[in-house]
Amino acid sequence: MLEVVQLRCERDDRVLFSELSMKLSLGELLQIEGANGSGKTTLLRILAGLSGDFQGNIFWKEKKLSSMYADFRLSTFYFGHKPAVKAELTPVENIRWRASLRNESPSEDRIFSALEQVNLAGFEEVACGHLSAGQHRRVALADLSISVSPLWILDEPFTAIDVHGVAWLETVLAKHVKEGGMVIITSHQSLSDISGTVRKVKLDDFAGGFLEDEFDDEMDSGAFL
Amino acid sequence: MSVDVQQLEGRKAMMGLIRRDLKLAFRTPGQSLNPVVFYLMVASLFPLGIAPERETLSQLAGGIVWIGALLAVLLSLDSLFKGDNDDGSLDQLLLSPHPLPLLVLGKVIAHWLTTGVALIVMAPVLALMLHLPERAFPALMASLLLGTPLMSLAGGIGAALTVRVQRSGVLITLLSLPLYIPVLIFGTGAVQSAVDGMGYAGHLLWLGAFLVMGLCLAPIAIAAALRIVVDG
Amino acid sequence: MIWYADIRKTMNWTFFHKLGSPKWFYEISGKWLPWLAILAALMMVTGLTWGLLFTPPDYLQGNSYRIIFLHVPTAFLASAIYVSMAIAGAVTLIWRIKLADMALKSMAPIGTSFCFLALITGAIWGKPTWGTWWVWDARLTSMLILLFLYFGVIALRGAIRSANTQARACAILTLVGVVNIPIIKFSVQWWNTLHQGSTLKLTEKPSMAPEMLWPLLISIAAFYLFFTVALIIRMRTEILDRERRTKWVRNAVEAGARS
CATH class of the missing domain: 1.10.238 (Recoverin; domain 1)
Incomplete structure (x- = not known):
């Protein structure tokens, strides 16, 4: 359903991640791990369509995300750092x-x-x-x-939640995945109890350095913003 | 596009948003009344600063009431999208499947209902205090009725562009004032014509034309501005 | 706005790619710059000496009218630059060409200066002509509002941190401004007209004596050239700053430091 191909993102002269490709199908949970500042929130905001400042392609239902925004947004629930309450x-x-x-x-x-x-x-x-x-x-x-959104994009949903809340949220996630929903989540919580496919993406594996060393002799940084 | 998209109830979402913002305004009456109080105070500065004589004031009244309204709207713009940005609601707005210009129009309408309408209600009181000739009252009310929504729309662009800027008050003013000048010119023009005993329909028609233009273009500009600024 | 990225990708013509490449622009503009600068200087000297020293005095205004050789070109440029900024803004939004935003950014302070100069020279002209430094006439007032528009663009850029957001936010603002300019002009004219009618009209035969018109046209052209030169210099600096991470910039800077 959601496919990311060769995603690359720079912020403030630093490559947060590059050559990031991944796929999310129905009934799967994708956990994104990474140190603080590794770009987890940025990645989630890109996937949710809040940020267009990246290189690479994102596909939704086999079509370019940019041609599918209305359908994509109708299918997405985004839970950010601020609760929007x-x-x-x-x-x-x-x-x-x-x-x-x-x-x-x-x-x-x-x-x-x-x-x-x-x-x-x-x-x-x-x-x-x-x-x-x-x-x-x-x-x-x-x-x-x-x-009723099939795709949940959750940024640190376990923060500031007590033990009962954590247990409850895990069952909600498990139920959603079992019923064929999709979850992309950033969390330090171990989600091993959830039945179904739990996959992990370690963002640090895709991290780039500072841009200083990035360009070789021939290359200029391109014409586009 | 998939079939689901055709079942979107954008207007319902917009009405929901207007209802929500009206509730927010009514539950924090102190904040919502600030622009009105400000309006009253600015208008009372003019007699103190210029002259208390009836003849002088009645000549200036139309302009004072209009400038006061303009400043009060400018003051209230800061909160148009800031609150939503601070608690994360703005992200939800941008991620809604409904057309963003429509939702943004809802926000602007709610802003007008909470500030513009209050200013229109206050205007005759101020006009009386400033000895505006009675024959100019209809022109004043009609011009404000057309002008205040236009100011909410045009000001929304500045508010959207500065939503992520801290201490953005002066910047919003700087961005919005040039857009307000035509409104001010035709608004005060209508009142002045009425004071001089001439027709003012032309002024109102132009304000109406600008309002239609603002209704069509401003929501698109505001929506684009919000997407850009939140992206960064 | 994100779907613009898609248009950009489908229209990824090599032509645009080359034209929009900062490196290409830096190299080609480096070759043109000296010639443009010489031409601008020559025309400026010709136009202004001719206009200020050799044209006959006006039968009504005497010698004071000579300020038009400064006033008219600066006023022309003040409006033209804002419109160019809006065009650059549209290009920034649609094709996301970096160079367009660099142009927009570099034009803003130049346009502000010309706008300011137009107001100052207008005021100086106003003193002998109307007997006062400032008149709230339609064209002076629109010029003042244009100055506010310029200030807005500069201030907005200063308030935003990310260069990418700066670019597109300023593009939106200039586009809104350019829609607003005709409305402002029209409203201000409706409001008050005291200024003499336009001296130069494209559609009609100019009402000016040819011995005054020629130096005026030359100074206008000279000011446009001067603007181009100033713009290119600013853009080259901007390119060096924004592309500082690339190898070619480092080479260029090192070569410059050695010579």
């Missing part, structure tokens, strides 16, 4: 607007049961400003468990 709104309202941006309209019951799963029962009608940072992330994760 409004402090002035209640958890229910937050899930509502997030879902409507994904063209989904979950029922009241569905939202309430999802919130119950992430231990937010009783907080459904409390403004998120009164909740903790970890609870904000739980609201976003409750939204994740509701979403």
Whole structure:
């Protein structure tokens, strides 16, 4: 479904990664590992379509991603560093607007049961400003468990989540993969318990150096931005 | 494109976004009222700084009410996309399958409903305090009704371009002011014509034409700007 | 905006590739630059000495009109440069050619200077003609607003960190600005017209005496050439800075240091 061919990304005179190729099919989980600053978040933002500053090709359903954005976005759930939860709104309202941006309209019951799963029962009608940072992330994760998107792109979803939450999220991921969904995840968590195909990409294997030594005599850096 | 794409309910998402932003504004009334209070204070500086005489003020009133509104809109632009950027909502907006210009239009409409409408409501009060001749009131209201949404639209471009810039207040002003000058000219022109007892339909028609143009072009520019700036 | 990347890939013509290559531009412009500079200097000297010293005084304005030999070319360039920046911006957005953004970046301060000069010379001309330094007439005011537009582009670039984002954000801003320029001109004219009518019109026969017109045309051409020279110098510096990591730049810089 999602295929990355010869991806290369530079930031601030440094090659974050190059010659990165990988493939993700239905029912697979791809864990991206790497040291801090190795470009995990950058890679995820590129894969989600938030950043176009890269070289190489990305294919979605065997077609160029750039010609498939509407379909791709309809099929994707992105969970970033910031949870995208409004402090002035209640958890229910937050899930509502997030879902409507994904063209989904979950029922009241569905939202309430999802919130119950992430231990937010009783907080459904409390403004998120009164909740903790970890609870904000739980609201976003409750939204994740509701979403019907087949491809989940999750950037460090286990951060600021307690032991129960971690266990719950692992079962959610396992269920999603088992039902034929796809997950791309960055995490330091070991995901060995998940049944199905778990593959790992070690980003450090694709790391490049500083650009100083990159260009040989003949080459100029090209005409394009 | 796949079949699913045709079942997109973009307008529903836009309405949802407007409702969300209105809720946000109503739940932080202090912040939403700031531009209005600012408007009142700026307008009251003019009599203090120039002259309290009725004749002088009534000549200047149209311009003062308009400049006050313009400055108040400029002040409120900073928060148009900043809040969404700070909590990660902007990423969700950009990743939505719905057309981004449509969603952005929703944001701008919500901005106008929370600031522009409040300014329009305040305007007759200020006009009374500044002794604007009564015959010019319809022109003032009509010109603000057309002009304030236009200022939200044009200002959105500056707000989008500076969404990742810290302390962007002055920069937004610098980017938006040139776009506001035609609006100011035709807005105050309408009021001045009415004060002089002449027709002002021409001014309003031009403002209307600009508004149509802004509605068509500004959301596209804002959407493009957001994608570019968030990319970096 | 990301789909533009796709257009770029399907239109990957060698012509564009060569034309847009900073290295190629650096080499070819290095050859042209001295000749352009000499030509610009020659025409500048001819146009200005002719205009300032040898043309007859105007029957109405006396000698004060002679400032048009500076005012008109700078005012022409101030608008023309902004439009060129918008074209460069469009090229940046559509084909993502680096050189276009370097041109946009290099043109902004030059355009600002010409705009500033046009305002200053206009004010100096205004003093003997209208009896005051500043008049809120339509063309002066639009020029002032143009100056604001220039400031905006420069300030926006300064506020953004990533060069790639700078390029495309400034491109959007100049495009928005260029759509706005005719609207501003029209509104300001509607608002007030006091300035004398345009002296040079492309469609009509010029109303100027030929002995004044010729030096004016020469100075306009000279200023355009001067702009080209200044632009090329700035772009070459910009290329060296942005391509500093490539071998050819290092070689060029070392060769320059040795000589």
